Amino acid sequence: MKPAAFDYQSPTSIAEAVQMLAEPPEDGGDVKVLAGGQSLVPLLSLRLATPARIVDINRIPGLTGISEEGGVLTLGALVRQRTAEHSDVVARACPLMAAAIPHIGHTAIRNRGTIGGSIAHADSAAELPTVALCLDAEMVAHGSNGERTIPAAEFFTGFFSTALAEDEILTAVRVRSVAPGTGAAYEELARRHGDFAMVGVAAQVRLDGDTVTEARIALSGVDAQPVRASKAEAALVGHTVDEQTLSAAADAATADLHPASDLHASAAYRKHLAGVLIRRAVRNAATRAKESA
Amino acid sequence: MNTREITVTVNGRRHTRTVEVRRTLADFLREDLGLTGTHLGCEHGVCGACTVIIDGVTARSCLQLAVQADGAEITTVEGVTLPDGELHPVQEALRDSHAFQCGFCTPGFVMAIYGMCEEKKAGKPVPCSRAELREELSGNICRCSGYQQIIDGAEAALAAAKEA
Ligand SMILES: Cc1cc2nc3c(=O)[nH]c(=O)nc-3n(C[C@H](O)[C@H](O)[C@H](O)COP(=O)(O)OP(=O)(O)OC[C@H]3O[C@@H](n4cnc5c(N)ncnc54)[C@H](O)[C@@H]3O)c2cc1C
Ligand code: FES
Ligand code: FES
Numbered sequence: 001m002k003p004a005a006f007d008y009q010s011p012t013s014i015a016e017a018v019q020m021l022a023e024p025p026e027d028g029g030d031v032k033v034l035a036g037g038q039s040l041v042p043l044l045s046l047r048l049a050t051p052a053r054i055v056d057i058n059r060i061p062g063l064t065g066i067s068e069e070g071g072v073l074t075l076g077a078l079v080r081q082r083t084a085e086h087s088d089v090v091a092r093a094c095p096l097m098a099a100a101i102p103h104i105g106h107t108a109i110r111n112r113g114t115i116g117g118s119i120a121h122a123d124s125a126a127e128l129p130t131v132a133l134c135l136d137a138e139m140v141a142h143g144s145n146g147e148r149t150i151p152a153a154e155f156f157t158g159f160f161s162t163a164l165a166e167d168e169i170l171t172a173v174r175v176r177s178v179a180p181g182t183g184a185a186y187e188e189l190a191r192r193h194g195d196f197a198m199v200g201v202a203a204q205v206r207l208d209g210d211t212v213t214e215a216r217i218a219l220s221g222v223d224a225q226p227v228r229a230s231k232a233e234a235a236l237v238g239h240t241v242d243e244q245t246l247s248a249a250a251d252a253a254t255a256d257l258h259p260a261s262d263l264h265a266s267a268a269y270r271k272h273l274a275g276v277l278i279r280r281a282v283r284n285a286a287t288r289a290k291e292s293a
Numbered sequence: 294m295n296t297r298e299i300t301v302t303v304n305g306r307r308h309t310r311t312v313e314v315r316r317t318l319a320d321f322l323r324e325d326l327g328l329t330g331t332h333l334g335c336e337h338g339v340c341g342a343c344t345v346i347i348d349g350v351t352a353r354s355c356l357q358l359a360v361q362a363d364g365a366e367i368t369t370v371e372g373v374t375l376p377d378g379e380l381h382p383v384q385e386a387l388r389d390s391h392a393f394q395c396g397f398c399t400p401g402f403v404m405a406i407y408g409m410c411e412e413k414k415a416g417k418p419v420p421c422s423r424a425e426l427r428e429e430l431s432g433n434i435c436r437c438s439g440y441q442q443i444i445d446g447a448e449a450a451l452a453a454a455k456e457a
Contacts, residue, residue, distance in 0.1 A: 001336040007295055008314035008360055034358075041317070041356040042337035054314075056361060082350070086417075106432025108344055108351040108405065193431040 003044035007053040014142045022144045022167035025052035035117035068093045071177045077116025077170045093177035096184035096204050100127040106194045116170045122162045125196040130226040134202040134218035137175045143168035159224040182206045183288030187281040198265040199273040203281035207289040210240040222259040229253035241286040250275035299363040304372030312359045319343045321359035330370040341433030344404040345369050351408035370400035383407045383450040390446035394437035401433050406447045410454035
């Protein structure tokens with residue numbers, strides 16, 4: 001239960017960090033970025049990860065900002081999850097993220113865990129990747145070839161996998177601020193509070209009167225990566241949020257799902273849960289949309 | 294061996310030490326500084342026994358490397374006891390509630406509740422109801438007590454902590 005030996009670097013600029021990521025270690029092996037350490041350090045201790053070099057990005061200045069400008073909310077990759085949870089700017093501009101974060105682990109985990117770390121780790125059961133996909137967030141990455149922006153739909157590529165190249169650091173996440181009349185909810189079921197969810201649902205809806213004008217739904221825990229429920233979204237737009245519409249949305253989403261069975265839940269149970277949680281999340285999001293109109 | 298020199302303030306005392314870069318903060322506190330009040334249950338973040346305060350907030354000392362703590366201020370369970378050796382109100386409240394049996398989990402609970410009390414004193418929102426407290430303390434595992442008395446103690450400690 002002790003990490004294997006590695007080389008440790010703590011760069012103080014993005015350029016320096018990228019160089020350390022790009023340069024192969026002398027004796028071979030992986031290079032890993034260390035952010036909040038709440039996923040990486042357990043992997044090191046269990047020796048599921050044995051990188052040759054660790055690049056600790058915590059001493060790089062400028063990655064901890066939260067700002068909203070021109071209708072876009074930008075979070076630096078090193079913003080601690082707890083800081084975002086308590087941020088008035090996040091609560092106003094991105095209520096879905098504010099609703100999702102309290103589901104992550106426990107306070108002491110969120111005090112250290114970062115927004116960027118969770119998204120880069122890309123656990124299919126995690127909340128923030130699901131939120132990013134739901135909102136079509138943009139991930140800003142810096143690498144040897146400079147800066148680029150990756151849309152969420154292209155970012156999550158599979159089991160714990162992302163579009164980030166080995167020499168790239170995720171530096172910021174951007175989402176569009178919500179329009180008036182929008183409500184959001186994150187609903188999930190975990191065996192114990194703080195555990196990774198068996199299934200989670202992110203939902204955001206915009207209402208005009210009682211009619212849904214925009215719907216966004218994404219699910220965690222039902223595939224190797226978070227999944228967008230486009231057919232369920234289409235089943236909601238133009239309708240009022242009543243039992244019939246909720247059923248249509250839940251059915252549309254679950255028809256295409258092929259979740260895996262594991263120790264925590266069977267495939268059939270996950271599918272059932274997805275339907276229940278979609279109804280709950282959309283209903284709660286719609287209630288909040290009415291309150292915010 | 295891959296080592297670095299670090300300076301860390303623990304319970305108000307500055308320590309400068311050379312540490313192996315793979316050493317966790319928990320092992321540094323226990324083995325290099327001899328502060329064995331911080332307990333290690335799981336060593337991968339799930340039990341909460343190793344909870345300490347790092348720069349004002351609760352954190353798992355098993356999920357941070359000692360090198361990362363260079364320049365940080367840390368409070369461990371040894372540091373919450375009052376200067377005259379009296380127990381801290383959080384410790385008093387847990388004792389009065391009979392909140393432990395073997396005591397292995399206790400340092401972690403003391404630090405988690407201490408962290409909440411400090412946040413309350415700083416005017417931040419903290420859990421109030423028993424249900425919220427249960428949720429908040431779900432990151433700390435106790436194999437003996439059945440939790441009821443720990444929640445009693447936490448409730449009493451939080452009620453006693455006043456906003457400054
Ligand atoms: C007990 C426990 C319960 C938890 N429960 C949950 C939960 O319910 N839901 C949940 O979502 N998470 C949970 N987590 C994980 C937690 O949210 C982590 O904070 C998060 O997954 C990773 O963020 P981090 O900043 O700690 O990243 P790290 O652990 O530092 O890094 C994680 C991975 O991402 C890479 N990485 C990190 N930052 C960057 C970057 N900027 N650029 C490129 N790569 C990067 C690292 O190389 C590493 O591979 C839990 C953890 C614990 C210990
Ligand atoms: S020893 Fe750190 S959480 Fe269990
Ligand atoms: S008192 Fe024994 S583990 Fe909590």
